Amino acid sequence: MSLPDHRRPALRCPAWLAPRDLRLGPLVAASLLGCGAVLDLVLLLLLPALGGSAPGFGWVVLVLLVINGLVCATAPRGSATSRLSVAAGALTAIVACASMWGLLYGELDAGVSLMGLPAVFAASQLRRPLAIALTGLTCLSAVTVLALVAPWTAFRTVDAVMVCGSLTLLCGATLHYVEDTRRLLDRLERLAAVDGLTGLVTRRVLDDALATALTSAGAQTGTALVLVDVDSFKTVNDRYGHPVGDAALQHVGAVLTAAVRSTDAVVSRLGGDELAVLLPGCATDRARARAQDLVLAVRAAPLLLPDGSPLPITVSVGVAHAPTHAPDVRALYAAADGALYAAKRGGRDRSEVAEVAVLS
Structure with missing residues (x-):
């Protein structure tokens, strides 16, 4: 049978x-x-x-x-x-x-x-x-x-x-x-x-991880995308030279990596002076708190120059949450980018959360 x-x-x-x-x-x-x-x-x-x-x-x-x-x-x-x-x-x-x-x-x-x-x-x-x-x-x-x-x-x-x-x-x-x-x-x-300068993963890896997080079975709490921009980075390059600018990017990348757990976050360099942190399974309130923690962590860790003097570094941070602020990858990037520019307009060295999306 x-x-x-x-x-x-x-x-x-x-x-x-x-x-x-x-x-x-x-x-x-x-x-x-x-x-x-x-x-x-x-x-x-x-x-x-x-x-x-x-x-x-x-x-x-x-x-x-x-x-x-x-x-x-x-x-x-x-x-x-x-x-x-x-x-x-x-x-x-x-x-x-x-x-x-x-x-x-x-x-x-x-x-x-x-x-x-x-x-x-x-x-x-x-x-x-x-x-x-x-x-x-x-x-x-x-x-x-x-x-x-x-x-x-x-x-x-x-x-x-x-x-x-x-x-x-x-x-x-x-x-x-x-x-x-x-x-x-x-x-x-x-x-x-892998980004050759900072050792962080590239945009391609981040996008793959983001797409997976948005479609995974454990996405009930949502996924947060945090965009990080180094404040006055052009000024650092102009005043101290590109080697110090590169060191600043490496330093910020290391601080962000130390501030999150590798088991539940992905830190990436998107390009230039812009970095990102992906927080899968992270609710809106928790994402807001973690974004502010990143701002404080960078502010508390100045870069030591070759002569031993500290160079204060700050970052502007924009955070967006799916599905609260956006339903998909493209919209999530746009929402986080809007929050990032709001943080810059608000005086830098701060974090902002995206506005809640109005779905028709």
Whole structure:
């Protein structure tokens, strides 16, 4: 008796079987399998004209290529089926290439070209342990083909060493290139996420966190956005020079970070002398109090100049709350910006709260 749908265990895919890229991997696998199916079909159709015959196993391999390719192309991206189909595609490609090479009587040049395809695919799309294992299986398949198509001689030993050596080099070079590229991309992502001067996260990270906070299940108390502007920053730059201005931004960023808890706040540099603090799960009254705390914290912590003298620094702060003052990200920024300019017009070194939105 079959289980009801809601009781059937979900298909799971171990992490080591999953492709490197859950979106691109299945597409590359589908393309490889599709090309393999076309090549296999052409070879099977041409064999009679070349005086040979198309074995039944060749047609079975063709069917496997088509089915596996269709699964790779149509399975929902990120699903267990899609992830497993990529590893299965690599296995199918190894079997198909070995079969086609056997039909070509183990000709050496064809072997390196054919067997190199699944090896490069595995190294570029699958994780290192599985890629190495599949390359080893590819080498074993190549040796098997060489042993089956003709009597084993010293020349066959040389052929086996050349094929396996070439496959190993292909796999190693591809793995090295792919992993170096991945490390470079990861470094670029980190650089894009962190401001180089202050060490705070960038506007992009803040926007992502804000969007998540506004849509999360724990957003009943709302989310507050605090915009912070360093008062008279241009004067600091003009009077003391840009190095001191940079130090002032770093100092203010450090003071803001120390004044909030990293577990429930995100401190960001938006650009220039403007910073922001995101307070998820923060009610309006609490946000107003925390904004004023930020003003007091900066006022109480002057920047020490190289000669040891203190440089007083103050900030103007505008705070807006969702959904009290705005319903979405864009409106929340606009409301907080309006409150910030109200604080500046009111004399700076103070905080202001946005006006309550009037919803039509």
